[in-house]
Amino acid sequence: MKRFIFVLLFLINGFTSSTFAAQDLYQFKEPQREARFLELTQQLRCLVCQNQNLAESNASLATDLRTQIYQQIQQGKSNKNIVDYLVARYGNFILYNPPVNRHTAGLWFGPFLVLLLGLSYLIYYVTRIKK
DSSP, X not given: OHHHHHHHHHHHHHHHHHHXXXXXOOOOSSHHHHHHHHHHHXXXXXXXXXXXXXXXXXXXXXXXXXXXXXXXXXXXXXXXXXXXXXXXXXXXXXXXXOOOSTTXXXXXXXXXXXXXXXXXXXXXXXXXXXX
């Protein structure tokens, strides 16, 4: 019985999260604008979710950001203008690929530094054991 309930809850959770996900319907007159909208919402990060882009997120802030992107596309703004506006308002965190600058240097070079330090310690440890 417990196994049945577990499977049932698992199926219900998967069904509701995929079927009833909040999907905003935006009407575009041109397929190029719709493609731009999809591209932008997939490239930009939801600020309140755990590593989801704006296209996947059901958060109210993500809905507001999708609406802002839609309105700016309808106003004829370029992708660069839209991204620059959102970065100015929310910071580089909204980008999945933030630019390399002094504020994001730790994100870009930190993992390599940790790897280098780990390898250095490993070499030191191995050579110390051999002596």
